[in-house]
Amino acid sequence: MTATLPPPPTHVRAAPEAPLLEAALARVRAPDVVLAVSRAGHRTYAFGGTGAGAHAPAGPGAGAAGREHLAYGLGSLTKTFTVLLLADLARAGALALDDPLTAHLPGTYGAAAGRITLRHLATHTSGLPRVPRDLLVPAVLHPQTNGYAGYTRERLLAALAAARPRHAPGTRWHYSNLGIALLGPVLEHAGGAPYAELLTRRVLRPLGLDGTTLGPGGATPATGHRGDGRTPVPAVDMAAFGPAGGLLATPADLLTYAEALLDPRAAALRDVQVPQLRRRTPRHRREVHTLTWFQHPGRGGPLLFHAGATFGQQCFLGFHPATRTAVAGFATRHDRLTAIVGASYGLLHSLSVA
Known part of the structure; x- marks a missing residue:
């Protein structure tokens, strides 16, 4: 209670x-x-x-x-910063919003993933589930445990390969932490640097946001x-879901x-x-x-x-x-x-x- x-x-x-x-x-x-x-x-x-x-x-x-x-902790408000970085890199010509997701990721992910664009990821219309299947059972069994800790980029890409889209990309809205998290490796590929470095250099520093960091490390953190x-x-x-919810x-x-x-x-x-x-x-x-x-x-x-x-x-x-x-x-x-x-x-x- x-x-x-x-x-x-x-x-x-x-x-x-x-x-x-x-x-x-x-x-x-x-x-x-x-x-x-x-x-x-x-x-x-x-x-x-x-x-x-x-x-x-x-x-x-x-x-x-x-x-x-x-x-x-910003949780999902982090997504607005990640998509702003996406828009900034699009303006710089490093990528385009309607590029296929798979054009910016190594490996093979199937026909469904090939139809997903970066715009679909940003607007939650990719058809991807809210979280990967390998996080669902731990979340039910241990709801107060952070299942994202230690979730690697390799697991994230494997989750994309294993994902079963809920609908065809661009046809329906369905909130997806997985979709925004995938923008992390996409932005790194297009920007040629780690996500945290790109975000700091292209978004946080130009806006004067000295008290905003990916995880603890700047201002004194409040206790939840x-x-x-x-x-x-x-x-x-x-971890790999930082672009979807990791900023303070x-x-x-x-x-x-x-x-x-x-x-x-x-x-x-x-x-x-x-x-x-x-x-x-x-x-x-x-x-x-x-x-x-x-x-x-x-x-x-x-x-x-x-x-x-x-x-x-x-x-x-x-x-x-x-x-x-x-x-x-x-x-x-x-x-x-x-x-x-x-x-x-x-x-x-x-x-x-x-």
Whole structure:
């Protein structure tokens, strides 16, 4: 049974959006909660949580207690960085979005894999399963164990060879960690360097994201927790699945990232926001997907967003270009009651119409 945590104490810097931030913080249940807002370049941070740092001071220069400078696991939000790198290499002519996947991988993978393009991988329309079959049984038997640790590139390519596509490439949307992970070796082949080096050189450094790294190694990492809110979970090693979920980033860095997307001076930053498809189910009939972002209609223009989770943390990043508003949310607890994604999305929506 999941423990119900008491309402978290909060700390919000004085700002016009403070009441909305307070309301959003009150929805989230986690030892450490951070909400970060950028509106026309002006930043506001809100802190909450039930942990020891819940009353930490806010603002740049607050030292170790300034949680906007801790590194939080991004989980699937990493995918937006990987696809941005893909778009950047496409602009540089190192590859094309409609290249076959197999054109950038050594080995033989069968006719089905040969019909998958890089665009299919980026937009989750490849037909590949969410995860390889050799991860399914361990995930069921040991749900709290990180099965990605030690998963090699060789196993990843073997998983592609053994995969049975759920549908023909380009015909349906089906979320696939495997598909995005395969962009890792593709980008390495096209860029002539390891994924982490390419991402740092072509995306992180140009955008000034010094607090964003593939795995621990930069800023002090935040400690995640299981659903009970007490059991700590260390930072996750994603191995070959790093391009699908291995980045850590500070809230300050995520706002910098969002601000670059709100003012996309580089072509690749614009490319990843171009709509590619619409979900064709009654539940998602109004949901559009760009090359990497989910997109919902909003006042004056769309809301773009993506969420992520590790075994002990959850996060959200969304932005509304029409009002130059961005919201990043982080929680160091992972279960369905944490509510950071819903609270952050609701905050973004509220700010976009305020």
